[in-house]
Amino acid sequence: MLIATGLEDGGSNSKTGSMCQLYILRQDMNPLKASQIGADKAICGSCVHMGKVVTDEKTGLRKNVGRSCYVMLWRGPHVVFDAYQRGVYPEVTLAKARKLLAGKRVRAGAYGDPGAIPMAVWETILAKVHDVTGFTHMWRDKPELAAFCMASCDTEIGRVLAKALGFRTYRVRPEGAPKLAGEGHCPASKEMGKATQCAQCLLCGGHKSNAKADITIQVHGPGRNNFQPVLEAA
Numbered sequence: 001m002l003i004a005t006g007l008e009d010g011g012s013n014s015k016t017g018s019m020c021q022l023y024i025l026r027q028d029m030n031p032l033k034a035s036q037i038g039a040d041k042a043i044c045g046s047c048v049h050m051g052k053v054v055t056d057e058k059t060g061l062r063k064n065v066g067r068s069c070y071v072m073l074w075r076g077p078h079v080v081f082d083a084y085q086r087g088v089y090p091e092v093t094l095a096k097a098r099k100l101l102a103g104k105r106v107r108a109g110a111y112g113d114p115g116a117i118p119m120a121v122w123e124t125i126l127a128k129v130h131d132v133t134g135f136t137h138m139w140r141d142k143p144e145l146a147a148f149c150m151a152s153c154d155t156e157i158g159r160v161l162a163k164a165l166g167f168r169t170y171r172v173r174p175e176g177a178p179k180l181a182g183e184g185h186c187p188a189s190k191e192m193g194k195a196t197q198c199a200q201c202l203l204c205g206g207h208k209s210n211a212k213a214d215i216t217i218q219v220h221g222p223g224r225n226n227f228q229p230v231l232e233a234a
């Protein structure tokens with residue numbers, strides 16, 4: 001399912017600033033539970049940053065180890081799912097969603113991959129937005145997402161492949177690694193002193209943005225220590 005938050009006030013995300021946040025979630029399961037048992041595949045595809053599901057030897061329960069995704073599940077995704085279960089969000093048609101998002105700055109995927117939602121849905125609901133940012137790890141299979149998403153790349157070779165498929169790229173690089181030709185630093189990053197927020201920058205809207213450059217950022221978020229080991233194991 002797709003849930004929009006911050007329609008009225010743009011929310012309080014410190015990195016993005018005031019933007020309507022679209023969450024892509026399983027309808028049937030809390031995102032924490034889904035991650036624990038690997039059921040987040042439904043909304044994250046085969047992203048290497050989901051972590052690995054193993055069985056705990058002591059408890060016999062399944063658990064996730066090595067998650068390197070920057071999204072903190074217990075914050076936005078868990079809170080939004082909990083509110084959904086309490087019936088906080090009214091269900092609307094796609095036409096109504098398009099109206100509600102018209103003229104807004106929208107982050108298409110505060111959690112979950114835009115590739116988990118049919119392109120026809122995006123085309124309808126984003127038709128009248130003011131600006132959009134989006135990131136996808138499903139760029140290998142869904143090149144049509146280049147229209148409004150950056151390809152999330154974890155390696156230099158990944159960037160080359162994504163560009164060959166028509167994407168602008170957003171590459172996470174290991175700490176201390178240089179940016180490459182054609183890349184600009186994300187100005188909301190720690191290394192750039194958090195100079196601005198997405199709502200003002202808006203470079204990351206794929207081809208919907210006026211920008212041509214690719215973007216890079218140093219590895220960050222709660223899973224940053226797992227980033228390199230995950231890539232090496234992939």
Ligand code: SF4
Pocket residue numbers: 133185186187188189196197198199201202203204215
């Ligand atoms: S480059 Fe701009 S739009 Fe992209 S993540 Fe950074 S601040 Fe946000």
